[in-house]
Amino acid sequence: MIDAVADQTSGDEPFVRCAHQAMACEWAALIPHADRTYAQQAARAAFAEVDRLERELSRFIGDSDISRINAAAPGTAVRVSADTIGVLLLAHQLQSAFDGAIDVTIGLRVPRPGVGAPAAPPASGPGVAIHAAERSVTRLRADASLDLGAIGKGFALDAAVAVLREWGIERALLHSGTSSVYALGAGCPGAPTGSQPAAADLKCAPGWQLRLRDPADPQRCVGDVWLRDAALSGSAVTLKAGHIIDPRSGEPAGGHLAAWAIAPTAAVSDGVSTALMVVKTDEAVDCLRREASNAILAGVKAFVIAPEAPGVVRALTTTADFRSASGGAE
Incomplete structure (x- = not known):
C-alpha cells in the first residue's frame, strides 16, 4: 500500500x-x-530491538508477555515489561478516541470470517486492567484475549x-x-x-x-x-x-x-x-x-x-x- x-x-x-x-x-x-x-x-x-519486542508482544510466542496474560486465569495479575504496559496504554487511548472501534482484547474470541462459528457481539466491559505502577496486567474476562495486530x-x-x-x-x-x-x-x-x-x-x-x-x-x-x-x-x-x-x-x-x-x-x-x-x-x-x-x-x-x-x-x-x-x- x-x-x-x-x-x-x-x-x-x-x-x-x-x-x-x-x-x-x-x-x-x-x-x-x-x-x-x-x-x-x-x-x-x-532490527534487534524489533526482535526483542516481538518476543515480548507476540501472541504466537508461548512465553511472551501477551501469551502469559492470555493464559492466566481471570483476576490473576501478570507481571510484564514496561514496553507491554506502554503499548497497552496506547491501545486503550486509541480505543477511547474512536469509541471502541479498535480493541486489542478481542483476540481469538471473535472468529475470523469464514472460519468457525458466526461472529458474536463482544461481551460488555473492559477485557483487561492495566496496573502501570505495579507493571502488571489482569485479564478481567475469560473471553478476553490480547492481540496487538492493530498496533x-x-x-x-x-x-x-x-x-x-x-x-x-x-x-x-x-x-x-x-x-x-x-x-x-x-x-x-x-x-x-x-x-x-x-x-x-x-x-x-x-x-x-x-x-x-x-x-x-x-x-x-x-x-x-x-x-x-x-x-x-x-x-x-x-x-x-x-x-x-x-x-x-x-x-x-x-x-x-x-x-x-x-x-x-x-x-x-x-x-x-x-x-x-x-x-x-x-x-x-x-x-x-x-x-x-x-x-x-x-x-x-x-x-x-x-x-x-x-x-x-x-x-x-x-x-x-x-x-x-x-x-x-x-
Missing part, C-alpha cells in the same frame, strides 16, 4: 539498504550515509527509529512491511526534479516522498505523501480481509475500502489506520475533530477510499503534504 519513490538520494551519497524478517513481514531500512558499515550496524541494532508493528517501528537516533542516524526510511513506514529527517538531497512539492504548492518542508497504492489495483498510484519525522500507515480490505473486526458488533469491518494515517508515531498511525477501516466516514471525521480533547490524535492526518467511491482518495483532515494522483493538493 505504501512505496518509497525509488530515487531519493544524490549521486555522491551512498544509500544503504538493509532487510530483516520479523513479525511475519519483511522490514527494510533505507539509510543515506557516507559510512556504509556504520549504517549497516545501526540497522542491525534497530504492535507500529510500536516496534517507533522503538527501531529510537535506536537509529541513538546511533546518530539523522536521515532514514524504515518500513515494517508495506503497511507502515517512518520517515526520519528530511528527504535525501538530489532527488529528481519535481519529486518534492514546491513550497508555494503544498507549504511543507522537504521530506521523503511516499506513494500510496490502490489496494484493488497495486499498479495504480492514488497519491503522494511527503513525510518528515513522522509515520504513515495503511490498512485495506484486500490486505487484511477478515483480520479487521468491528469490536462493537463482532462483524467484519465495513467502514472503508482503504485507509491511511499520518501521525508523529507509528504506533498511533498503525492504530488509526485500523480504526478507520471500522468506522464510517462521518464517524471518522467526528472522532478526528476531537484532537483538542484527545492528545493521542494530535498531529494525525487521514485519507480514505470509501465504498461509494472506489479508487478515489479523500482527505479527512486538513493537510498540506498530500497530492492526489490527479495532481491536486488536498
